[in-house]
Amino acid sequence: xxxxxxxxxxxxxxxxxxxxxxxxxxxxxxxxxxxxxxxxxxxxxxxxxxxxxxxxxxxxxxxxxxxxxxxxxxxxxxxxxxxxxxxxxxxxxxxxxxxxxxxxxxxxxxxxxxxxxxxxxxxxxxxxxxxxxxxxxxxxxxxxxxxxxxxxxxxxxxxxxxxxxxxxxxxxxxxxxxxxxxxxxxxxxxxxxxxxxxxxxxxxxxxxxxxxxxxxxxxxxxxxxxxxxxxxxxxxxxxxxxxxxxxxxxxxxxxxxxxxxxxxxxxxxxxxxxxxxxxxxxxxxxxxxxxxxxxxxxxxxxxxxxxxxxxxxxxxxxxxxxxxxxxxxxxxxxxxxxxxxxxxxxxxxxxxxxxx
Amino acid sequence: xxxxxxxxxxxxxxxxxxxxxxxxxxxxxxxxxxxxxxxxxxxxxxxxxxxxxxxxxxxxxxxxxxxxxxxxxxxxxxxxxxxxxxxxxxxxxxxxxxxxxxxxxxxxxxxxxxxxxxxxxxxxxxxxxxxxxxxx
Numbered sequence: 001x002x003x004x005x006x007x008x009x010x011x012x013x014x015x016x017x018x019x020x021x022x023x024x025x026x027x028x029x030x031x032x033x034x035x036x037x038x039x040x041x042x043x044x045x046x047x048x049x050x051x052x053x054x055x056x057x058x059x060x061x062x063x064x065x066x067x068x069x070x071x072x073x074x075x076x077x078x079x080x081x082x083x084x085x086x087x088x089x090x091x092x093x094x095x096x097x098x099x100x101x102x103x104x105x106x107x108x109x110x111x112x113x114x115x116x117x118x119x120x121x122x123x124x125x126x127x128x129x130x131x132x133x134x135x136x137x138x139x140x141x142x143x144x145x146x147x148x149x150x151x152x153x154x155x156x157x158x159x160x161x162x163x164x165x166x167x168x169x170x171x172x173x174x175x176x177x178x179x180x181x182x183x184x185x186x187x188x189x190x191x192x193x194x195x196x197x198x199x200x201x202x203x204x205x206x207x208x209x210x211x212x213x214x215x216x217x218x219x220x221x222x223x224x225x226x227x228x229x230x231x232x233x234x235x236x237x238x239x240x241x242x243x244x245x246x247x248x249x250x251x252x253x254x255x256x257x258x259x260x261x262x263x264x265x266x267x268x269x270x271x272x273x274x275x276x277x278x279x280x281x282x283x284x285x286x287x288x289x290x291x292x293x294x295x296x297x298x299x300x301x302x303x304x305x306x307x308x309x310x311x312x313x314x315x316x317x318x319x320x321x322x323x324x325x326x327x328x329x330x331x332x333x334x335x336x337x338x339x340x341x342x343x344x345x346x347x348x349x350x351x352x353x354x355x356x
Numbered sequence: 357x358x359x360x361x362x363x364x365x366x367x368x369x370x371x372x373x374x375x376x377x378x379x380x381x382x383x384x385x386x387x388x389x390x391x392x393x394x395x396x397x398x399x400x401x402x403x404x405x406x407x408x409x410x411x412x413x414x415x416x417x418x419x420x421x422x423x424x425x426x427x428x429x430x431x432x433x434x435x436x437x438x439x440x441x442x443x444x445x446x447x448x449x450x451x452x453x454x455x456x457x458x459x460x461x462x463x464x465x466x467x468x469x470x471x472x473x474x475x476x477x478x479x480x481x482x483x484x485x486x487x488x489x490x491x492x
Contacts, residue, residue: 075427083436085429146426237465244458247451254447258440261429 024212028234031218038108039216039238040245041101047246048098049200051253055091056193063143065189067182070145071267078264089261090254095137097253099283102133110321110340113328114217120322122214125207127319132200137281139192145185146265151274153188154180156284159291162304163312181270224329279354286350287311314343 013019030039062081064073077084106126109115115123142153157180160170176183218229232238280288290311294303317324325336431437468474 075423078427078429079432082432083440086440089429233465233469237462237469240458240462240465244455244462247454247458251448251451255444258444263429264427266423266426 025235026233028212028215029231030216030234030238031229032232033219033222033229035108035112035219038105038112040242041105041108042211043242044101044245044249045098045105047249048094048101048253049204051094051250052091052098053197055087055094058087059091060193063189065143065186067145067185070143070185071264074144074264085261086257089257092262093257093260094253095140096282097249099133099137102130103283106130107340107344110318111337112217113220113325113333113337115322116217116220116325116328117322119210119214119217122207122210123322124319125203125210128203129200129207132196132203134283136192136196136200137283139188139196141281142180142185142188143192144264145268147268147272147275148265148278150180150268150270151278152280153184154274155278155288156280157184159304159308162302162308164305179270220328282351285354286347289350289354292354318343 030036059077062073062077062084064070074088077088079085081087109123109126138153138156142149157171157174160174161167163170172178174184174187175181176187217223222229279285291304291307294307296303298306321336325333327333328336431440
């Protein structure tokens with residue numbers, strides 16, 4: 001029986017109304033200028049998100065979020081299941097790549113001032129995505145349930161306790177009790193595989209819709225001078241370039257996963273003292289070091305409290321940056337650019353310092 | 357285009373490098389068999405025949421065994437190692453070939469765009485009775 005593909009496509013189109021989307025894609029244009037390379041980071045994040053989902057589902061088939069089963073089930077994945085160690089390694093490395101590119105995407109948007117009017121909401125949803133990605137990393141770090149992940153989670157979940165009024169409640173909520181136990185593990189697993197994916201998809205859809213609605217930003221100097229920037233059609237010119245970058249990134253993440261596959265420590269002992277040299281994932285290092293440099297007591301309050309307040313103010317300032325930097329072409333805008341560069345240097349230096 | 361060409365050369369170089377990387381084990385060569393990477397106390401170790409059965413025991417039961425060494429990722433046997441080497445060679449070779457063809461496609465797409473082929477007013481197809489109708 002011969003299938004009429006045109007009729008088949010028309011049937012789908014009639015029900016899903018795909019033609020307007022395709023028409024939009026063929027008419028969409030991407031500005032071409034000296035900073036165009038940063039446009040490619042957005043889709044690269046999506047590539048790593050897809051890898052995370054696929055490998056995460058594969059790991060979830062065998063992972064057991066219980067006190068006895070967590071570490072043992074990962075040991076089983078790594079030793080008994082065919083190429084299980086590689087799947088775990090790809091999951092771990094693609095998370096690292098994803099967060100690295102998310103940060104590059106954010107810094108590029110910050111320095112090119114892409115958050116300026118009318119893209120404030122795009123920036124804010126992007127910031128939410130960064131926070132959710134980091135929470136993904138934080139919750140995932142405990143799941144192997146070894147000494148290092150247990151100690152890092154104890155330190156990490158204790159930080160909110162320094163916030164006045166609600167701090168202790170937040171810590172208890174995160175831990176599912178007063179201390180990190182099997183309940184924390186189950187809680188983190190549910191966050192990692194159920195709640196956070198739903199949250200990230202909801203914000204991601206909104207972020208992508210906003211990007212489509214407002215289009216990609218052009219350099220500030222061109223906008224001020226009202227110069228027309230050359231453009232490139234999204235389809236096929238831009239998409240083809242994106243595919244080339246995806247392929248190279250895919251090969252790179254698979255190669256790195258093979259060569260630097262993570263090992264698995266011994267099962268965590270809740271009664272054991274914290275091992276030496278406990279460090280969080282690399283993307284939390286600068287926050288970790290910031291907390292460390294404050295003394296135990298600073299007058300009537302603790303040093304940790306002061307550090308947490310400063311960090312929260314910093315996060316809020318970045319989140320509301322489009323409203324703070326509302327005149328980017330003026331002197332105030334230039335000062336904010338220098339402060340942004342200073343912030344990036346601070347994060348890099350403190351991360352390196354934390355490793356020393 | 358220069359950036360894309362650089363990516364192509366990166367892909368080609370990675371093809372060679374990853375093949376070399378895949379050809380050596382991820383850890384110092386361990387004895388064959390997946391269980392070789394997990395050291396267990398002798399009294400807790402099940403017989404070899406039982407261990408060879410994949411997924412024969414639930415993971416929770418495995419947790420009862422006291423591991424004394426961390427689990428280090430490694431190939432379970434020579435067959436798996438060979439499969440990974442072949443896979444990586446195939447992966448980077450495919451990427452290199454695909455990137456090459458995509459580059460040609462990009463070049464052609466850019467040429468067509470610069471020629472304003474799909475813009476009705478300036479298209480070289482305008483007035484050409486042999487050309488297909490615009491907007492197809």
